[in-house]
Amino acid sequence: MLRERLHRQLTPGAWPDSGLSPINRVVCVLILLASLMAVLETEPTLRQAAPDLFFAIEAVFVALFLAEYGCRLYAAGEEPRYRGISGRIRYVFSFWALIDLLAILPFFLAFLPFNNVFLLRMMRVLRILRLARLGRFSRAWSALAEALHARSYELLLSVGVAGLLLLISAACLYVVEAADQHEAFGSVPRALWWSIATLTTVGYGDVTPITPLGKVFAGITAVAGIGIIAMPTGILAAAFSDVFQSKDHQPERRHGAGEVER
Amino acid sequence: MLRERLHRQLTPGAWPDSGLSPINRVVCVLILLASLMAVLETEPTLRQAAPDLFFAIEAVFVALFLAEYGCRLYAAGEEPRYRGISGRIRYVFSFWALIDLLAILPFFLAFLPFNNVFLLRMMRVLRILRLARLGRFSRAWSALAEALHARSYELLLSVGVAGLLLLISAACLYVVEAADQHEAFGSVPRALWWSIATLTTVGYGDVTPITPLGKVFAGITAVAGIGIIAMPTGILAAAFSDVFQSKDHQPERRHGAGEVER
Amino acid sequence: MLRERLHRQLTPGAWPDSGLSPINRVVCVLILLASLMAVLETEPTLRQAAPDLFFAIEAVFVALFLAEYGCRLYAAGEEPRYRGISGRIRYVFSFWALIDLLAILPFFLAFLPFNNVFLLRMMRVLRILRLARLGRFSRAWSALAEALHARSYELLLSVGVAGLLLLISAACLYVVEAADQHEAFGSVPRALWWSIATLTTVGYGDVTPITPLGKVFAGITAVAGIGIIAMPTGILAAAFSDVFQSKDHQPERRHGAGEVER
Amino acid sequence: MLRERLHRQLTPGAWPDSGLSPINRVVCVLILLASLMAVLETEPTLRQAAPDLFFAIEAVFVALFLAEYGCRLYAAGEEPRYRGISGRIRYVFSFWALIDLLAILPFFLAFLPFNNVFLLRMMRVLRILRLARLGRFSRAWSALAEALHARSYELLLSVGVAGLLLLISAACLYVVEAADQHEAFGSVPRALWWSIATLTTVGYGDVTPITPLGKVFAGITAVAGIGIIAMPTGILAAAFSDVFQSKDHQPERRHGAGEVER
Structure with missing residues (x-):
């Protein structure tokens, strides 16, 4: 019951009305804000002004996206092909789920001893790509496509x-x-x-x-x-x-x- | 009677024929000329050549626009929502009336002890925006819009x-x-x-x-x-x-x- | 009889078939060649290499355009409003006849004691504008217009x-x-x-x-x-x-x- | 029999299905690869890194294109106007056969005592033009044309x-x-x-x-x-x-x- 409602809220194609579900609208705004922070963070003059603030905001965003990712993983079970543990593994490696990882992964990769600071920052900026998944369900998109x-x-x-x-x-x-x-x-x-x-x-x-x-x-x-x-x-x-x-x-x-x- | 005729002449939407009323056409020319003067005035070599001339021309334009503003304020009473003193105050804070103020205000703001010469000059140039109100009533505009x-x-x-x-x-x-x-x-x-x-x-x-x-x-x-x-x-x-x-x-x-x- | 045939050949609108008359096609080629020479003549390295050659070619073109101008002036009498001496004077001051003068005048103006060498050269280049008169009679032009x-x-x-x-x-x-x-x-x-x-x-x-x-x-x-x-x-x-x-x-x-x- | 099958495979217009024949698709890929090599070869830093490799690859491409050219020359006999020796000579001087030569000739011209290294390299790059012949038979091309x-x-x-x-x-x-x-x-x-x-x-x-x-x-x-x-x-x-x-x-x-x- 909860899984079904989550699935309907989170999967853009499963929402019965045209447009996006309320939760997905909130996700859109979060993605935009998190991308904006990632863009601003690359500027050295801003980063050095308040490095802790940037880290704290990033941590909050990552916690939210992690929760969202967990919910999506749980709700994916509604679709037959993503049912069960093998289905969930298939979901994790599906195209859009990998894109979703872009929003979370760079935060944890930064703790690894070997990492490229530029690539991690670009990955944070590229979380904006997640908007594309949600944008695909607008009426205007279908006309353009x-x-x-x-x-x-x-x-x-x-x-x-x-x-x-x-x-x-x-x-x-x-x-x-x-x-x-x-x-x-x-x-x-x-x-x-x-x-x-x-x-x-x-x-x-x-x-x-x-x-x-x-x-x-x-x-x-x-x-x-x-x-x-x-x-x-x-x-x-x-x-x-x-x-x-x-x-x-x-x-x-x-x-x-x-x-x-x- | 006078107020009704003024309203018909000044409000672009109230003019029965297509196109603009004779008075609004004159206003268009005045706006163009006043904007041109405001543009030319920003050029230091021109301003220094004849500073008094620029001030005199500006004063004439402001007097004309002030008279126009007064007429518009008086004629606005023809419309029910702008009737009475509270209606007039509502009119003064309506979008296009605020744009109209751009044509007059900089002249008087310049006498204040604290003022930014660049912003005042830009406001004078931006009086060209008043053309947009009148342009909205052309047939071509409706097709574009x-x-x-x-x-x-x-x-x-x-x-x-x-x-x-x-x-x-x-x-x-x-x-x-x-x-x-x-x-x-x-x-x-x-x-x-x-x-x-x-x-x-x-x-x-x-x-x-x-x-x-x-x-x-x-x-x-x-x-x-x-x-x-x-x-x-x-x-x-x-x-x-x-x-x-x-x-x-x-x-x-x-x-x-x-x-x-x- | 000759005047009527000249008029039919020279006036683009009077030619019965679509497209241009044979004589006007020759005129087109002459205009293009004369404009090309005028363009090349402005280049100092070319002009200094053979100044007499450029003058000779220019003289030939001007002689041809002078003859054409005379023919057009004569043939204009076919149209009622250009008939008689006062009509011919009206023709000389008509828009396209003035453009035609651009092809001839600079050559003679150059002999005057006071002249601007840049303006004369530009006038020679602008004889290409004469093509516009002939181009107006193509079918493609009517669609664009x-x-x-x-x-x-x-x-x-x-x-x-x-x-x-x-x-x-x-x-x-x-x-x-x-x-x-x-x-x-x-x-x-x-x-x-x-x-x-x-x-x-x-x-x-x-x-x-x-x-x-x-x-x-x-x-x-x-x-x-x-x-x-x-x-x-x-x-x-x-x-x-x-x-x-x-x-x-x-x-x-x-x-x-x-x-x-x- | 062989000639007819070769002709059907090699001549884009003779292929019964829409699109290109399997052999012509291979030729397309070869042209692209050979053009890419020709482009890369012009870069001095790459050429000096492995001059023999570039020469060997070029030799292989030229051998393949030479074989293709021979096949096309043989198969051209299927068309009446290219039949016989005089027909074949006519074929050699037809537009597209001359373009085909661009793919082979520069290799042999390089052995001549007098040659322009820049022109030979450009000829090698321009073998990409051969794609135009095959591209003309796509459906999209006909709409554009x-x-x-x-x-x-x-x-x-x-x-x-x-x-x-x-x-x-x-x-x-x-x-x-x-x-x-x-x-x-x-x-x-x-x-x-x-x-x-x-x-x-x-x-x-x-x-x-x-x-x-x-x-x-x-x-x-x-x-x-x-x-x-x-x-x-x-x-x-x-x-x-x-x-x-x-x-x-x-x-x-x-x-x-x-x-x-x-």
């Missing part, structure tokens, strides 16, 4: 075209600029750094061609970059248009068709 | 996805670049500055990764930035498409349906 | 929103950065240079905020820049979608409606 | 408008900045480098205007750059929308029409 899925081939192809352009422009600049700027364009992988910054129109400007021919190729690359932005945007716009229209107008259209067939 | 409102969940979700990507790329670069560039990537909040410039494809170039692994992550971030631009653009394009079509074609479609059902 | 015209209010409004954001972000950065970077953010007009580079996602990086609060505002501005790109793109996408569909599918739909009403 | 083809005039026109804006902004900045920054804006071709970086919103920042008037023109150019991105994106979005809808809904619509006409 449907649009991305319906046009996944076209989007992949445009990524492929972008990759081809990236490589060609890097190869061209390698040929014309390598002699003058060996550090920045001395090989195709090095030229790719410039190439990606130009094709995505980011344009850091830390590396720019200096030969006239290199500038001509760079100009062509920059113009091609507009296409690299326009193609996936256009595909997504058309895909969203399809998804929104099929959701909003399908019932009415079906009705109209019925009228005619009568 | 409808599109934004209809897809607000999807747009919020794409903002959420962008925020997630922002944090992940900042955490990655913090891990790989912190040792080499402590000033720029020494914490996640610092790395966010680079991250936001890259994901939005602004790309200042004041901070760029220098380690090979950092450049690989930066390249992935830059490519993800195209998605960050493409997603909201695609959603907006589909939303505008829906709004425009429902506005233009609805009457015809309704007519066509009537033909069939006959 | 229709889409822009149908949504001109929405596009103008998004320009207005962009202008508002531009001013607000410039005012914010002026307030927080003026003390630290007087040269770059010492006034709102100066801050606008940074603001426009950020909101359009150009991001030169010659000027960037250095205070933490300035970076926070800059990040918000950069994210808002995505909206500034997404809004007009979405409006244009929806507008083009409308125009293309009404052109391609209208006949079929009308036919279908006829089937139903039968 | 159809959309691009249907709106090629509009896309070309927007390229033309972009070119015009590019030239005008370069000419303006040449006039106002040439005196102050001779190196960067001393001629229109030089100013084009800045102009293209700004209009495509790449914004390297290696060259920026310093005069107030130059900054005003640059701001206008940057804002125009949004249009340069928005126009082709909008056209592509509308074109994809058309293509996707005609593909998905055509059968249903035809069915519906049949219902009505019954």
Whole structure:
């Protein structure tokens, strides 16, 4: 009885209403706060101002997430495949349960004699990924996922075209600029750094061609970059248009068709 | 009688015709001119050339806006909830009336012994916000607002996805670049500055990764930035498409349906 | 008879077939070549290599454009409002005839004792504008112009929103950065240079905020820049979608409606 | 019999099923691997670490591609126009067979006494272009190609408008900045480098205007750059929308029409 209610509250898909259950909403807020603390903690000036405070807050969050993890592990028994001890072990190694561990593990790993302080901190920041599990159950997500899925081939192809352009422009600049700027364009992988910054129109400007021919190729690359932005945007716009229209107008259209067939 | 005519002239929603009333058009021009003067006044070379001229022009604008404010306060009595003295006090603290104060207040605040010259100047520039109240009554605005409102969940979700990507790329670069560039990537909040410039494809170039692994992550971030631009653009394009079509074609479609059902 | 044939050949709108008349196609090529020469001539290293050659080529182009101008002036008499001497004078001061003068005038102005060499060269480059007159008669242009015209209010409004954001972000950065970077953010007009580079996602990086609060505002501005790109793109996408569909599918739909009403 | 089976396996259009034949899939992977090796080989630090290894791997790839080339040459005889010796010669000089040579030729050209090491390396990288031939037979490609083809005039026109804006902004900045920054804006071709970086919103920042008037023109150019991105994106979005809808809904619509006409 308690297990069933816990399962309904904790598993986003098991909640009967649309949206998230009250407990999951609280979990969302906790994740956001804990991630914010993890972000702020990386800043040395803040960390050194109150190191004990950060540790205490982290301990509270970890205790809460540990309790949540225990509840999820207990409630998982409601689903047939996670029943029993072998089922619970299967649950622990399921994708989202591993992501949940990100929220707890870094705290305990820090006590190990060998640990990488940077990696532990990143793991703490990445607990924000847990939001993705809960976000997947919003109505907006299904529309976005449907649009991305319906046009996944076209989007992949445009990524492929972008990759081809990236490589060609890097190869061209390698040929014309390598002699003058060996550090920045001395090989195709090095030229790719410039190439990606130009094709995505980011344009850091830390590396720019200096030969006239290199500038001509760079100009062509920059113009091609507009296409690299326009193609996936256009595909997504058309895909969203399809998804929104099929959701909003399908019932009415079906009705109209019925009228005619009568 | 006078109050009713004033109310009709001053309150954009009360004007019977589409568009703005003649008085509100004059107010629009005055706001634009006063904002332009406030912008130009911040430039020291211009201010020092003719300080008295700037003060005189500002005084004229403030006198005009003060008169307008008084008229609005008087005319607000036409609406039941702003009637009487308590209603007028409610009006003074209503959102748009507070924005209107921005046009007048800085002039008088400047005479106080304690004041921040920068904030007062910004308040003078921000009187341009008053245009937003009048702009809300254009036909184009309703189409934009409808599109934004209809897809607000999807747009919020794409903002959420962008925020997630922002944090992940900042955490990655913090891990790989912190040792080499402590000033720029020494914490996640610092790395966010680079991250936001890259994901939005602004790309200042004041901070760029220098380690090979950092450049690989930066390249992935830059490519993800195209998605960050493409997603909201695609959603907006589909939303505008829906709004425009429902506005233009609805009457015809309704007519066509009537033909069939006959 | 000759005048009528000249008029039909030279005036793009008078040509009976779609596209351009043979003579106008030759004129297009001449304009492109003359503009290219004008562009190359501005480069000192090229100009000094063969100054006489550039002058000779320019003289040939001007002779050809002078002959064309004479023909157009003669052929204009076919249209009632340009008939007679007073009509011809009216023609000379019509918009496109003045643009045509750009192709000839700089050559003769150069012989005057007082002249600005930069302005004369720019005028030579701007003869490329003459292509716009001929381009207006392509089918693609009408689709683009229709889409822009149908949504001109929405596009103008998004320009207005962009202008508002531009001013607000410039005012914010002026307030927080003026003390630290007087040269770059010492006034709102100066801050606008940074603001426009950020909101359009150009991001030169010659000027960037250095205070933490300035970076926070800059990040918000950069994210808002995505909206500034997404809004007009979405409006244009929806507008083009409308125009293309009404052109391609209208006949079929009308036919279908006829089937139903039968 | 063998020739027919080879032809069916090697020629993408001759494969009866949708997608690629098993042999062509292997060829795809080989092309990707060989291109990756060619990219890595350009990096001096990697090349010097194991020069013999790179040569050996390259030799294996060239042997495989040589065998593939031979098979394609043999199988081409299945098509009437490539039959016989004269047909085979025609095949060798066909577009895609020449692209195929890119995968083999650089290896042998390297033994010639006179050769450009940069060009040979770029040719090796460009063997990735061979993927384009195989990619053309995916379903996603046909949708993209159809959309691009249907709106090629509009896309070309927007390229033309972009070119015009590019030239005008370069000419303006040449006039106002040439005196102050001779190196960067001393001629229109030089100013084009800045102009293209700004209009495509790449914004390297290696060259920026310093005069107030130059900054005003640059701001206008940057804002125009949004249009340069928005126009082709909008056209592509509308074109994809058309293509996707005609593909998905055509059968249903035809069915519906049949219902009505019954």
